[in-house]
Amino acid sequence: MKTKNVVRGAVLTAAALALALLEGALPLTLVIPLPGIKLGLANVVTMVAVFSLGAAGAAAVVLCRVFLMFLMTGSATGFLMSLSGSLLALGGMLLARRFYPRAVSLFGVSMAGAALHSVGQIACAAVLMQSGKIVYYLPLLLITSLACGILTACAAWVPVARFGRR
16 A cells, blocks of 8 residues: 555544544534434545545545544444444445446435445344344434435535545
């Protein structure tokens, strides 16, 4: 890996970590009174990583962010939920990226990641809670995820256009 890409990955990891910490401090439940709803600000950085670093670099950014958040918060449950959602979202973004821009727009890539992030977290929650009933929350979560995916794509538009060369 080139030094330029290592530095870019480190900067993207720091940005994703800062956005994740900022998002954790936002009282979003005052605006949207649903548990577990987040804007997915760190996914803006994930999208930039997908488009500028490729699969391996984006995976490194995601894994470093999730692990560093775990070290900072100490929440094992949060770590597992974040890891499952982030890896599934990354996989969806990478798959959708293969069809960009011919068949899938930047919005499609973002919305695929947002939806799969929710699916991954619900699946993890079902395992942790040892109950499949949490799946009933998925449709509502998907609606908000798709809306947040649109916002994420809007926020990622300029950085992806500027840095997304792969």
